[in-house]
Amino acid sequence: MKYSILVFFCTFFMGGCSSLSLSTDYDNSIDFSTFKTYRWHTENEHNTASLKYLNNILDQRIRSTIDQELQINHFIKKEDGAVDFWVNYSVVIEDKTDIRTYNNYNGLYPGYSYRAGYGYYGRGIGAAYGVGSETQITQYKQGTLIIDIISPKTDQLIWRGAADGRLPKNANREESDKLVHQYVTKILSNFPPKE
Numbered sequence: 234m235k236y237s238i239l240v241f242f243c244t245f246f247m248g249g250c251s252s253l254s255l256s257t258d259y260d261n262s263i264d265f266s267t268f269k270t271y272r273w274h275t276e277n278e279h280n281t282a283s284l285k286y287l288n289n290i291l292d293q294r295i296r297s298t299i300d301q302e303l304q305i306n307h308f309i310k311k312e313d314g315a316v317d318f319w320v321n322y323s324v325v326i327e328d329k330t331d332i333r334t335y336n337n338y339n340g341l342y343p344g345y346s347y348r349a350g351y352g353y354y355g356r357g358i359g360a361a362y363g364v365g366s367e368t369q370i371t372q373y374k375q376g377t378l379i380i381d382i383i384s385p386k387t388d389q390l391i392w393r394g395a396a397d398g399r400l401p402k403n404a405n406r407e408e409s410d411k412l413v414h415q416y417v418t419k420i421l422s423n424f425p426p427k428e
Contacts (some may be wrong), residue, residue: 237400242391253416257423263384265425267317270309272319274383283324294410295322298417299380306421319383320393324376331371394420 259265273296299322300310347393376398382392396416 257394259426263391270311270315270316271318274319281410286324298414302421321381323379327375329375334368
């Protein structure tokens, strides 16, 4: 079961930009332009809860990708001493149901029909082509990756970026590596928030 959820999470990033929903929120009383240094938040209920969806390899892959992106943006990771912010991430996976009803123009339904002869139109006996509806029900998993920036002074959330999307069913390691990087980059492109 854990393996199948892991495969789903790995493929969370397979949908492409068009199917990924992004959101950010932040405390506008904070001057993010002064931030230069960071450290990972200590283990807590949020990142511990996420580990039920992940294995250690995927956890380290996500952390490493977040580190790389922060450092590309000139933030310095410090293992001790004071820092400007803490970073954390979490994952949520939910079962969803998609119900869609479509017009069906190809089915045979009792109703009006065309008969032989120019201009003849009337009520036919039996079946004729008509319009009906068809309902499709799809079960799928919805995955959300959340990156949090936390104040070391108050241990309060000051910035959050989240990406969520429908999880495809298949992905290999190379594809998940590439797409984890793409979407972490996309989330953190909004950090620090622009004035």
